[in-house]
Amino acid sequence: MPTVEVAGKSIEVDEEGYLVNLSDWDEQVADYLAKEEKVEMTQNHWEVVNFLREYYSEYQIAPAIRVLTKAIAKKLGPDKGNNKYLYELFPYGPAKQACKIAGLPKPTGCI
Numbered sequence: 001m002p003t004v005e006v007a008g009k010s011i012e013v014d015e016e017g018y019l020v021n022l023s024d025w026d027e028q029v030a031d032y033l034a035k036e037e038k039v040e041m042t043q044n045h046w047e048v049v050n051f052l053r054e055y056y057s058e059y060q061i062a063p064a065i066r067v068l069t070k071a072i073a074k075k076l077g078p079d080k081g082n083n084k085y086l087y088e089l090f091p092y093g094p095a096k097q098a099c100k101i102a103g104l105p106k107p108t109g110c111i
Contacts, residue, residue: 006032018100025103033101045089052102062107065095
């Protein structure tokens with residue numbers, strides 16, 4: 001299993017760079033994963049990442065993009081719960097890329 005070094009800790013990731021152990025996640029790990037994904041984290045990025053972590057905690061599943069946009073629209077409003085906004089934040093796929101940064105498994109249905 002591949003590993004990455006973050007703040008002196010060795011963290012296991014799968015072949016696509018997703019965390020193997022969700023408990024390894026913290027904000028330093030998120031910053032590291034974001035840099036690997038070429039994402040500059042802003043307050044808006046953190047809002048989506050924290051939303052995903054809450055969603056996963058409640059439902060035990062990482063949402064696919066359609067579910068993600070609907071859930072974000074419901075909680076944060078239609079300005080943020082739409083594909084255009086989410087793709088601006090996470091250009092390589094909001095569900096897939098944001099879940100990776102949030103330390104969650106790859107969403108089902110993502111290629």
